[in-house]
Amino acid sequence: MEMKYLGLEISKLRAELGMSQKELAKDICTQSTISRIEAGEVYPAIDTLLKIALKLRIPVEYLIEMLFYKNVLESERLIKDIEFHLKEHDYKKIISIINKNEISSENIWLNFYLDYLLQTAHYKLKMISPEECITNLKNILISSNQTTIQFRFLHIKINNTIANVYAENGEAIKSLYYYNKLLNEHIHKNYNDYKIYETLITVLYNKCKVLYDINNIEGALDTANQGISKSKETGIISLAGQFLYYKGQCLEKMDFPFKEIKEVYTQALSLFEFMEFPFYIKAIKENKKQYLK
Known part of the structure; x- marks a missing residue:
């Protein structure tokens, strides 16, 4: 032992x-x-x-x-290594790492987690169809017991990915069903582990994008405001600039005063610069330059 x-x-x-x-x-x-x-x-x-x-x-x-098991800490290192490449969207590397590591069948949660990442990577690299990816992810949820799948909020991550796949393939209604299900169940609860809020704020952002894309501007604005509020409340500001950007776009479509739109985009740019997000800095300066003079 x-x-x-x-x-x-x-x-x-x-x-x-x-x-x-x-x-x-x-x-x-x-x-x-x-x-x-x-x-x-x-x-x-x-x-x-x-x-x-x-x-x-x-x-x-x-x-x-x-x-x-002696390999618990090694498993933690494996997870951190994979999550680093996940942030870089290096799905080939993720597949390579998972395939090179033999995990005991008795390490149930880790196997579910790696299977989830493997299915996601295969989908992103077009190695499986969207339908196959969704089916495989749902099977993970079905085959696991509730206690195991809820560890580290894996069930939320899997459901969020299912929603993302639906959204990326033109099935907005199905994606919104999953986003709303997650948010209704978790967003108003108080958790001591801040990591769940990172995931829930990501769910809010994904929902905001889908609502904007289907031209539900009022819904997108409400969700953007909710995301901004939750970011302030939790101190997790990694997506606050993006929420402000979408808020600005919604205000434009709803013909709000120029001054109010300008203020929102200025705040978004300040956050992008603070977070050192060159892609977003360039995008907002090019696409919204009339508001940033």
């Missing part, structure tokens, strides 16, 4: 939630016991492990895996 891996993971997850050892220990055990568990000095009883998992908002199966 690998107590040290379990202890390191509990410590990491606790820190991500901004929780002290004392807060984690409350109604479970003593702070000293939590300290010893995190240091890898003692085995927690199964009921203690269950209570810790509930407080950390993760499936207890994940922590149990930590006790039996």
Whole structure:
């Protein structure tokens, strides 16, 4: 058994939630016991492990895996490596990395996660059709148990990707069904893990784009405003400039005063410059130059 891996993971997850050892220990055990568990000095009883998992908002199966597998930290490195290339849209590299790594069949969540990324990469490279991609992603959701698929909000990411595939292939109504389902279920809840808000803000942005593309300008404006508000509320501003850009376009279509539109685009440009997004800086300066003089 690998107590040290379990202890390191509990410590990491606790820190991500901004929780002290004392807060984690409350109604479970003593702070000293939590300290010893995190240091890898003692085995927690199964009921203690269950209570810790509930407080950390993760499936207890994940922590149990930590006790039996040495490759957990290696899996974390694999995930970080893949997600780096995902941000770069390097889908060939993602496929190569996944194919080179043999994952134990007993590491259920990681296999679901890698299968999800593999299907997405195959679709992006046109190795499978949109229909095949959607079917395969739905099968992941169907074949997994609820506890496992909800770990690290994988179910939200998969449903968001299904919606994206529908949107990219002209099925706006189906895509909006999935976006709305996710937002209605999660956007108004309070989560300690900020990472879910990154995903939900992305869902809002995707919904905004689809509404604008089908000329539902009022809906797009409402969604852009919601995205701006959520970005401010959470401090996650990576898409705030894009929301402002879409807001400006909506205001243009709705014949708002020039001054108001100019203010929105100016704010968007400031954010693009702050975030160092050269593509968006160039786009807004070229496409909206009349408002930026």
